[in-house]
Amino acid sequence: xxxYVVGDIHGNHQGLLNLLSELEFRPGRDRLWCVGxxxxxGPGSVDCIQTIMSLGNLARCVMGNHELLLLACAWxxxxxxxxxxxxxxxxxDSRSMLSWVRELPFxxxxxxxxxxxxxxxxxxxxxxxxxxxxxxxxxxxMISPEGPEFLREAFARSHNAPERLHEELAPLTDGARHDDxxxxxxxxxxxxxxxxxxxxxxxxxxxxxxPLGELAVKRDEFDGPGSDEGxxxxxxYPRPGSRAKKTHYVFGHWAAxxxxxxxxxxxxxxxxxxxxxxxxxxxxxxxxHQISCSDMT
Numbered sequence: 684x685x686x687y688v689v690g691d692i693h694g695n696h697q698g699l700l701n702l703l704s705e706l707e708f709r710p711g712r713d714r715l716w717c718v719g720x721x722x723x724x725g726p727g728s729v730d731c732i733q734t735i736m737s738l739g740n741l742a743r744c745v746m747g748n749h750e751l752l753l754l755a756c757a758w759x760x761x762x763x764x765x766x767x768x769x770x771x772x773x774x775x776d777s778r779s780m781l782s783w784v785r786e787l788p789f790x791x792x793x794x795x796x797x798x799x800x801x802x803x804x805x806x807x808x809x810x811x812x813x814x815x816x817x818x819x820x821x822x823x824x825m826i827s828p829e830g831p832e833f834l835r836e837a838f839a840r841s842h843n844a845p846e847r848l849h850e851e852l853a854p855l856t857d858g859a860r861h862d863d864x865x866x867x868x869x870x871x872x873x874x875x876x877x878x879x880x881x882x883x884x885x886x887x888x889x890x891x892x893x894p895l896g897e898l899a900v901k902r903d904e905f906d907g908p909g910s911d912e913g914x915x916x917x918x919x920y921p922r923p924g925s926r927a928k929k930t931h932y933v934f935g936h937w938a939a940x941x942x943x944x945x946x947x948x949x950x951x952x953x954x955x956x957x958x959x960x961x962x963x964x965x966x967x968x969x970x971x972h973q974i975s976c977s978d979m980t
Contacts, residue, residue: 684713685965685968687713690953691951692956693723693956694726694727694731695731695961698725701961705974711741718747719746720952721744721749722784723752728771729780747803785826789802789886789887790818798930801818802886803888803936804934804936806885806892808896810924833879888936890917897914928947931947938959942971953973959976
């Protein structure tokens with residue numbers, strides 16, 4: 684059995700099929716994991732969802748910001764509905780697809796291989812145990828009756844008032860880092876990095892931040908790693924915890940970097956829907972696979 688983690692697909696279903704063919708992927712034996720953003724922008728969002736769903740328990744996908752946008756469209760509070768998402772919303776199987784998306788985890792941690800998969804990133808002061816707790820908390824919120832209202836408020840903070848997000852959700856600057864002991868804030872909504880609004884932004888939108896997870900107010904996916912705010916890519920900071928240095932971090936969300944490949948860091952968003960490549964990380968072999976999508980745009 685091989686496990687392949689695939690980068691941002693963004694509705695490029697033909698690219699996904701070509702990659703699986705190149706990998707000689709064996710349904711029923713191999714595992715397919717995705718870093719999120721399987722939908723939107725490209726024309727094949729429905730086919731991408733259904734192909735991944737058809738693999739059953741051998742497929743896993745983390746929640747990306749475009750999956751959250753799909754849910755916001757379905758729940759009626761997105762400012763606009765992208766044309767690429769309308770086929771999902773009007774499809775006869777829309778209910779089952781949206782239910783599947785709603786239940787996606789925000790993080791996958793394979794302890795056997797020391798691999799962590801997240802869509803965007805982890806605040807540098809979060810220990811792995813804290814990241815798992817926050818991800819579990821978010822998924823529980825999303826599948827609860829409070830899920831739609833939570834997402835509505837998260838969108839209001841993140842998309843409509845980024846300066847409010849920065850001010851309300853910036854973690855406390857006392858230098859404390861999370862461990863398995865008591866938290867360093869009250870835990871109330873909107874209070875530092877224990878806020879679920881901070882967590883959902885970090886796991887699905889984070890690119891640059893400060894050493895204590897301070898968020899960038901301006902966000903532009905076409906920016907490279909440099910920043911005029913004096914912030915660094917989240918993965919450039921040291922991470923607390925004895926296991927953190929030997930954990931493989933696999934993420935997407937940042938096509939402008941055109942992929943990142945270091946010993947324990949694997950950025951898989953290589954812009955497949957814009958004529959770039961579609962990239963997969965094979966966990967057991969610790970290697971990348973890539974196909975060109977230049978003829979699919």
